[in-house]
Amino acid sequence: MERLLKKLKEANVGKVLENEPLKNHTTMKIGGPADIFIEPVGIDGVINTIKIVNEEGALMTTIGRGSNILVPDEGIRGVVMKIGEGLDHLEVEGTKVRVGGGYSLVSLATTISKKGLSGLEFAGGIPGSVGGAVYMNAGAHGSDISKILEKALVVFRDGSCEWLSNTDMKYSYRTSVLQKERPGVVVEAVFQLRAGDRETIVKEMQKNKDYRRETQPWNYPCAGSIFRNPLPNYAGQLIEKAGLKGYKIGGAKVSELHGNFIVNTGNATANDVIQLIKYIQDVIFEKFSIRLETEVEFIGKLKQN
Structure with a gap:
């Protein structure tokens, strides 16, 4: 990892940081550190970053402005590339x-x-x-x-x-x-x-x-819509009908304003959000025989159990 870090810095691909907390780069304000965090400048910066990472055989994850994603509390190993101010x-x-x-x-x-x-x-x-x-x-x-x-x-x-x-x-x-x-x-x-x-x-x-x-509850940290709409039904309406608005696990809560949003009330972990998603899916399936699929993307090693 040290050699990779050195090569990236020498290549002047853009901003290169070590152990950068990803909660600073997600709208849900959840996520541990990235081993190496890069915000490349220009298209060449992206291409050179990918080529160097490939040469070193490292893992790479790409993010944008951090909405619609959930990052593990333990962070992400390897390189996280953010497509942001340099593009x-x-x-x-x-x-x-x-x-x-x-x-x-x-x-x-x-x-x-x-x-x-x-x-x-x-x-x-x-x-x-x-x-x-x-x-x-x-x-x-x-x-x-x-x-x-x-x-x-x-x-x-x-x-x-x-x-x-x-x-x-x-x-x-x-x-x-x-x-x-x-x-x-x-x-x-x-x-x-x-x-x-x-x-x-x-x-x-x-x-x-x-x-x-x-x-929508943009006064709280959130990732956007959690579930895809199972058309012709709407996820938010199903969650509201099931009486799940306001339901909470740890620091993660189903928004009282919109059922298809999970908000971070201040100290939510990624695991809190995962457990709440699973609970919602189970309740909706039990009540309506509809299996909600997530729209939010799980990155790193974070998986639904």
Whole structure:
């Protein structure tokens, strides 16, 4: 690990830290240290990081702005690469937007709406990065990333880099080809938007943002929606019908505002959250014969029992 650390620092890939607490990089404020933490600068920084890690045979985990993930209390061995400030560039040309994978999705939606471009209104209030949103086909209010993505620049595990079209991404509900079939890191995306009335677009985006603020518990650390909606049912409604709002295990609690959110009341561990997820799944299956699947991603060695 010392040799890997030395090589990464000498390569000037970006910010390189040892034993960095990952709770500082997740919206749930849960997670132990990463042996080596890297926030690469530029696409070359990502490619060089992956190549060096591969040369040393080390494990690597990639994160974005830390929403929609749960990190083990004992941390993550090997290297954790964060796609963040070093990849937050933005170019707007007509109705086409080219943006770095580390750019905040909320900030992008806000900026674009003020330019009178339509297509990202649904993203007002969605936490996380552009790269994470493209990776998981983030969506809300009847729309999602698949409706606007033209192409994404992806760096794969062998360090190769390739543009994938919307079709190549094989999008479905909260899923893309990158999750299992072709694991990779989104470093840039090109969105095709539409020109529209600036005032109308800003108003619609603000309405979506206000709706999230009123119905979701962002005053507490949380990861976003915990479960995928088992359409035509909705996870939050099922959890509420089961009387589980406010149910607590350790420092993890089902939000009283929205049933599909688990909040960290201050001292929650990853294990608390895992146990609460399992309890919810068991109760919902017992009451409604529906097995809820998680939307939140478990990274490192953290697994559901």
